[in-house]
Amino acid sequence: MRLPLSGLLLATCVAFGVQAEQLQIKPDAPAxxxxxxxxxxxxxxxxxxxxxxxxxxxxxxxxxxxxxxxxxxxxxxxxxxxxxxxxxxxxxxxxxxxxxxxxxxxxxxxxxPTLPLSVIEPYLTHEVALTEADIDMHPIILSSNRNVKINTLDQLLYVKGNVVNNALYGIYRKGDDYKELESQQTLATEMRLVATARGIRSGDIANGTPGTVYVEEVKQEIRAGDRLIPLNTFANYSAQFKMSRPSTAMIGQIIATNNQLREFSSMSVVVLNVGKAQQVQEGFMFDIKRQSPTVIEGHSGPRYVEDANSLEKLIKATSEFFGDDNSEGSTVWTMPKEKVGELMVFRVFDKVSYALVTKTSEPLRIGDFVEALPN
Structure with missing residues (x-):
């Protein structure tokens, strides 16, 4: 038997108190x-x-x-x-x-550095997140000078595309797709560095002549189909950031994390569904917010959606479809989002950003929102 929520305190968790963002020295700050x-x-x-x-x-x-x-x-x-x-x-x-x-x-x-390098350095120097159109612009690994399927150190690799002599390249492989959680639209694809190589022959696509690179360092085996990307394209990122709020309001969502855990906390790297297209910059600070559960107030009193009966859930769905929060005597209460943490963006791509969680009041989850209001 499900009991109504009458008399039950709906907000059972108080997150960070909303602080005026002004200079407040801690009482125990060292002289x-x-x-x-x-x-x-x-x-x-x-x-x-x-x-x-x-x-x-x-x-x-x-x-x-x-x-x-x-x-x-x-x-x-x-x-x-x-x-x-x-x-x-x-x-x-x-x-x-x-x-x-x-x-x-x-x-x-x-x-x-502004943030711990041991955590963020791989994302500053190696890992990148590119759109499919960006990936297709880079040469593809065709084969090697040896008849093997897995290529390693000191081999020559042939690529479909032009190569600059003596230039240093990263060899990247597609990883996970970063997708919007609701629409499942792919925003970017994680590109993982598997090796480095140096250009030795330029090649000519028009005449069917491949470019050639020499493998200098290997993290994982190299495969046909991997992509060749100049390392200076994404390298040389600073470890110092100007921490600030954006000048305009921004809202986004955590869509992935560097670990595969269901919940995560401070010092975790997360992926946001906002990037250069939304004017996000390195150093931007965001609050992490979680949507409080929706409540349906019906004849039996207020209930959380998961505790509501089928009719009440139908009323909720109908009211959402028609933009009406009051139907047949039932009211759908959409509760506010509450702050559960903070993060700082340290790497920005076209449609996604990497950020480091700097503070939490409870375990975070994929799907939590991020919000930044201007000073």
Whole structure:
């Protein structure tokens, strides 16, 4: 016997409280901090700020720092307050010489990344997501100089397409399709790097002469049908990002994740169904939101949809079709979305983006929404 939901509190979970996105220093923020190798900008931001992506504001009053995203191991950071009580983070030693705008950095010193490189580096340097039209533009692997089906290191490969002599190429294989969850429309296809090769003969498609490349490094076996893509097409992405909200409202959805788990949490890489076509940029911060369950309020009282009887479900479907939330004395209540996490976009393609989950209040799922409102 199903019981009505009368008297039951419909919202049983409170996600993050809605915070005004203003500078809020954490009560336990350190007065000084020495930047260490292995730190990330996000880690340090999280030490000081309740809303870490507002990091640039903490530096906005500091004439010593032109780029708040470039912090180096050995830098000493000090938290101070100006005459108006505004918090400010300053560089204490080893970073200023002769002029307050000049930073002295040791030779070969590398700025700490915004996000953990161990998690995102493969997606910055190797993995790409292309449309079918983009994939078809790149040469296809035909065969090798040996009569084998699986090609490996130190072989010559023949490709259908022109090759630039001495240019470095990635050999890619199609992976999963990234699809809209409802329509199942394919937005992009994951392309997985399986090997690298260098061009040695250009080839001529018009005369039926294949291009030739020499295999230099192999991650997986190479197969006929794999694609040849110049590595400089997608390489050289920075590990530093300007964290910000977009200037216009944006909404999307998580359509895939780097693991195959049903639920996932912080430091997971996810795929969003928005990209360059929607003006998404690297560094954009999104809230992750989950749709609260729909309720049908009928003669027996309010019930969740899954607990409603067949007639009530038919009423719900009918009301949705006609755009009417009240039919035959029953009301369909569409509940709001609630915040369950945050993420930052770090790689953008035409129709999809890769993002790293930076914060969660509960396990996330494919199908959760992402939303960003301008400052």
């Amino acid at each position: 000084q901090y020495v930047v260490k190798k292995g730190d990330t900008l996000w880690d340090i931001s999280n030490l000081y700020l309740s809303v870490p992506w507002l990091w640039p504001k903490l530096w906005s009053w500091n004439p010593q720092v032109k780029n708040p995203n470039l912090i180096y191991p050995g830098n000493v950071l000090a938290l101070v307050y100006d005459a108006n009580g505004q918090p400010q983070l300053q560089l204490v030693k080893g970073v200023v010489k002769l002029s307050p705008s000049v930073r002295v950095i040791e030779k070969n010193q590398i700025a700490i």
